[in-house]
Amino acid sequence: MSTAAVMESPPPETPTPAPDEVADALADARFVRVVVAPDGASLAASGVVARALRERAVPFQIRVRRASAYAVADDALTLRVGSAGLADLTLGDPETAPATAFEVARELGTAADARLALAGVAASEADPAASTLADAAGLDRAPGVGIPVADLADGLGHSTLLHAPFSADGDAADAALAELELPADLDDDARRRIASLAAVETATASGATPRAAETVARALNPLRLGDGAPFATIEGYADVLCAVAREEPGTGVALALGHDARTPALDAWRRHARHVHAALRSADTARHAGVFVVRTSPPTDADATDSDTDSNADARRRRIAGRLRTVARLARDFRSPEPTVLVLAESVAAAATHDEAVDVAGVLARAVENAGSDADVDGTAREADALGVDADAFETAAREVLS
The missing domain is CATH 3.90.1640.30 (inorganic pyrophosphatase (n-terminal core))
Incomplete structure (x- = not known):
């Protein structure tokens, strides 16, 4: 070859x-x-x-x-x-x-x-x-929340289909569920109460926008998978695929091929969720005409350094870009009063939109050009990122493109 x-x-x-x-x-x-x-x-x-x-x-x-x-x-x-x-x-x-x-x-x-x-x-x-x-799959909607695991606190706490006060906080998820006094064997009524909890906590959280109440519906009344499936629901399966594609793509490929990668995939899903929810929760935000700007620290692993090989450093930069894209999506769906979100963290930017007239990959590419940068842009019309930007200059350029 x-x-x-x-x-x-x-x-x-x-x-x-x-x-x-x-x-x-x-x-x-x-x-x-x-x-x-x-x-x-x-x-x-x-x-x-x-x-x-x-x-x-x-x-x-x-x-x-x-x-x-x-x-x-x-x-x-x-x-x-x-x-x-x-x-x-x-x-x-x-x-x-x-x-x-x-x-x-x-x-x-x-x-x-x-x-x-x-x-x-x-x-x-x-x-x-x-x-x-x-x-074709023989599946119908059922009451509950679309999580990948049977453990409710684990599933709710690490889902990136919603952003609630209990997100990335296992103790808070446990406490919220305890108030429901659920039976040991969950029936449809119990699952409906869990879905209501997720919806209310998400829609009424501090900083939540009206769009949050609409978007959280993606996580409710899922297509439930039966015994023997790698994950509990189709929506939970999707959540894991999204996380692992950005967090550990090699594990993601193994999972997509049907290999026994459930455990490392769930580990990557949990790690991704912890980083992105924490990054959004600690961010500074500003509203401008047509765009909501989110500034946060790079969501990196505490023990990660760039002192290894160049390929490892590149992988970490790509992982950070992937995490910021998830932060941008969560901000767009649950915190932004504007249709387009721009996330900035040192040398990495990400954007997401629900405005069909806006192509965020195109916006980032034009911002790179206008800022005189050689940053690497990747993504789609709905969601994209840029590696190697100067945050201040890039924000100015991106806002000018969107104005």
């Missing part, structure tokens, strides 16, 4: 072909390199395709990569999932990639994993119950 080259600033996205065309190309490939954006929806979609390739005995490799770097090899077919850039095939939109991947797997004549694809749909912030994949 030829030596991989790295191409900076990849050209515009290859159009997404029909699922049968993708399947035909993959079936005939000698080797498939899957390049995956660092988000839960793209990770799930890549896992659906990769499991189908494995069933068809087509050799493959998965890499979770930022869009600014692209590995190529002469004898490999490259499938890019969740981002734009040079590739032989592209499932570029993370919102549609999981469902498309499921159709590709079916076109390959394999046992397509509807539950993994459905978790990808939930990770894209779409309603999984409204997807035809819910029927």
Whole structure:
């Protein structure tokens, strides 16, 4: 196999072909390199395709990569999932990639994993119950909260589907649940009370916006998975995929491939949640026309240093960027009175929006250019980050772009 080259600033996205065309190309490939954006929806979609390739005995490799770097090899077919850039095939939109991947797997004549694809749909912030994949998976909504584990305090305390006073605080979650006096065996009524607790605590928390009451609904009345599933609910599964794609992408790939990675994936999910909730809770905020600015300390591990190898330092910077993107999403959904959020922490920025007229990846790219920076921008129209920025100059440039 030829030596991989790295191409900076990849050209515009290859159009997404029909699922049968993708399947035909993959079936005939000698080797498939899957390049995956660092988000839960793209990770799930890549896992659906990769499991189908494995069933068809087509050799493959998965890499979770930022869009600014692209590995190529002469004898490999490259499938890019969740981002734009040079590739032989592209499932570029993370919102549609999981469902498309499921159709590709079916076109390959394999046992397509509807539950993994459905978790990808939930990770894209779409309603999984409204997807035809819910029927394919044989799942219906049930009372309760969409957490990945059976332990309620653990699930509520580490969920990034909401931001409440008990988030990242196990004792507070335990205390809130204790007040419900739940039975040992939870019935539907008990699960409804838990859902009400989560909704009320989230919507009435200090600093919560009216949007918080709407967004917390994503975590309620989940698609519950039965015994033998790696996680308790589809929504919880999605939450883990989102966290692990940014926290420990190697573990995320193993999870998406169906390996026994539940324990390390949950560890990464808990670690991600602790950092992002703490970063948002301790942030300084300011409201401007059209944008809510959040300044926080970099959400790093206390024992992490940059004294190891360059690759380890790069991995830590990417992890910080991923955490800040989650902070931006939480701020957008639960704390921001404006539709767009800009998060700043030393040399890293992130943004998220629910304004369909705003492309935050484009905003960050223009801000980088206007600030005269060579920062690395990655992301989508809804959520993005920039590595290597001067926080003050970048805030000014980004606010000018958004004005």
